[in-house]
Amino acid sequence: MSRFLRTIKDGFLGAFRHGALLFSSVSSVTITLVLMAIFMLLNANIVRFTEIIEQSVSLHVQIQNEVDEAGIEELENKITQFVGVTTVEFSDKDNELELLIASGGEQAEELYGQYRGEANPLLNAFVINVSSGAHIQEIASQIRELEGIHQVSYGGEATEQFLVILETIRNVGFIFVLVLGGIAIFLISNTISATVISRQKEISIMRTVGASNWFIRWPFIIEGMIIGFIGSLLPIGLTVFGYSAIYDSQSTGVSSFFQLVTPEPVIWEVSLVILLVGMVVGAIGSLFTVSRRLRWTR
Structure with missing residues (x-):
């Protein structure tokens, strides 16, 4: 127990021994974790x-005029x-005209109202909902191959492009965070390296009296974890209080599509990940450096 407490104590002393290096390491970890949280x-x-988006995407399938009621039912069963x-959902041409008029307001009533009844030039249609936007292109292709189909539309190209943009943002952000994580490990390594150099004589004596490499490594690993822990405090605070404030500031009239994800439990999940990543990055940076230095120290 006393050895464990001494290891923790040595880790704390080492972390605060070099103020400038500690500040640079904590700063780099903080910046990395803030961006990671974002x-x-x-x-x-x-x-x-x-x-x-995927749930709201639907197919609008127009049916050729020549298709009778039996043919429409057969198409519906196949689809x-x-x-x-x-x-x-089947929508006859009269309903299609009413939907067109309703979407255009008073001007649409003046323009298209005269086409009610026999003069209606529109086609019967199906409105098809799909389980995922990933299926929509394949389903559209299958429907186009059916006999009696006039046209299939769903705004697919614009939807797919938007989904690709969102996926690109996610991927670029992930790569950016990895690069910043590498920089943080490098700066933490410099901090630990300075500590190892300052204690080189002590480490040599410890090795002479038979101390194992892991006995020597642990205080430095604790030091790195402390740096990571300190660096995670500000990002966690911004995650919990900052995101909650942004969420609360949203206008109640905003469309449900643009509503942010509710803070809980996501802020606590992100905070836990940030804390663990900070301490793991600190531990890795320390372990890498002290292991390399121990090979040089005899």
Whole structure:
């Protein structure tokens, strides 16, 4: 027990022995973890936006005029069996005209109201909902191959491009955080390296009297974990209080699509990850440096 407490004590003393290096290491870890927290919260919202987009995407399938009621029912049965299709709703041409008029307001009533009844030039249609946006292109291709289909539309190209943009943001953010993590490990290594150099004589004596490499390593690993812990405090505070404040400041009239993910439990999940990553980065930086230095110290 006393050896464990001494290891912890040595770790704390080592961490605060070199103030300037400690500050640079903590600063780099803090910046890395702040950006990591931002990208993790951004990712959580991108995932939500993507799910909403995929759930809201539907196919509008126009049916050729020549198809009778029996043919329409047969088409509906075939489409229902396609993998990824959740619902198939029939909309006759009269309903299609009413939807067109309703979407255009008073001007649409003046322009298209005269086409009610026999003069209606629109086609019967299906409105098809799918389980995931990932299926929509394949389902659209299958429907186009069916006899009696006039046109299939879903705004697919714009939707897919938007999803690609969101995925690109996620990937770039992930790579950026990895690069910053590498920089943080490098700066922590410099801090630990300075500590090892300052205690080189002590380490040589410890090795002479038979101390194991791990006995020597542990105080430095604790030191790195302390640096990581200190560096994680500000990012955790910004995650918990900053994101909650941003969420609370949202206008109540904002569309549900643009509503942010509710703070809980995401802020606590992100905070836990930030804390663990900070301490692991500190431990790795310390372990790498002290192991290398121990090979040089005899």
